[in-house]
Amino acid sequence: MRKWLVPAVMIGALTAAATSPAHAHKLKVFATAVGERIEGTVYFVGGGPARGARILVESTDGKPIEELTADDAGAFAITAKVRTDHVIVTDSADGHSARTIIPASLLPASLPLPASTLGTGAAEARVSTAPAAPQEGGTGDPAAMEASIAQAVARQVAPLREQLSAYEDRVRLRDVLGGFGYILGLAGLFAWLRARRPMGGGR
Template sequence: MHNLRWLGLTLLLLHATAEAHLFKVFAYAEGNTIHGSVYFAGGNAVENAEITVKGKASDKPVSLTSNRKGEFQYSATTPDDYLIQANTGDGHQAEWLIKAEAFSPTATTANPTTPASSDSHSKRFEKSDQQLASLVEQAVAKQIGPLRESLQRNHDRARFSDILGGIGFIFGIAGIALWWRSKQANR
């Protein structure tokens, strides 16, 4: 019985330790800029994490470092699938993939400072529509990106129901072990 208590306590502590060291990276595209952050489950930011950004079409990965808030930025030259890998240097690693579709299609092609050509009234409106669409997409990405990050961080946290489930699992294992031990003692 004494050994069983130690086993239960050890399992409980191991579970808490594993949750505390769950390393995460999150990133999103806003226009042609990738914004991201690195953190441990529970929300603690990771300063000076090594960030590697590699585009599918690019041969050379780019190295970045997270700031004291665990944030980083990268200006993408072209819309591409980008794999973001984060490493704390002490064995914690995480990665995140941003698909090319996440980038604004007009972010690298539309230039709001370029005047519209005067040879056609419809071309002028078409260019204005592209510029407006680009501005709207960038504004929406600016608002939605941080919301998605907040949801992701909240999802990564251990919930009270998760903790109760873990404790119930431990008691279930202990009950099975005690039942088995009483069966063996009766024989």
């Protein structure tokens, strides 16, 4: 029996598994914060948008914040009501799932803190969110101007981050499939060389 057939068959099976639809259509979710608004998209790596994907937004301790459905472009958006980490969990009808987190640090400081973090720090929170007193000769609230600039920058950067994330996913998938194809090619070459060798020890 030719023992080289066993590794060749195993490598072929692994390659088939790697190129299966389940692997090629891994679900991904991308999200970013633009002011109080959290926007994102749900999509399949190597495929199109995850239309109608169920999206659950919850806190880090598992408390639900909002539930919604992705539109035909796989897009979704919510308005944050408290300054806390937002965990975004999504799943599709075929059983795929993905998650990402929007940290509280990306949300405006003007948003109220969740009730669980107030308590003894309520006074400090009120002081930190209170409007600053106007200054003589000033042209406006520096904090408000800074927040406005941050929102404008985030709005411009968000599409670039999304495109970069999708590009990295495609490159990663292509590298994996290319690696398996390379291994399979070497296995085929090895099998061909073994088949050309004369059987037995005679000349």
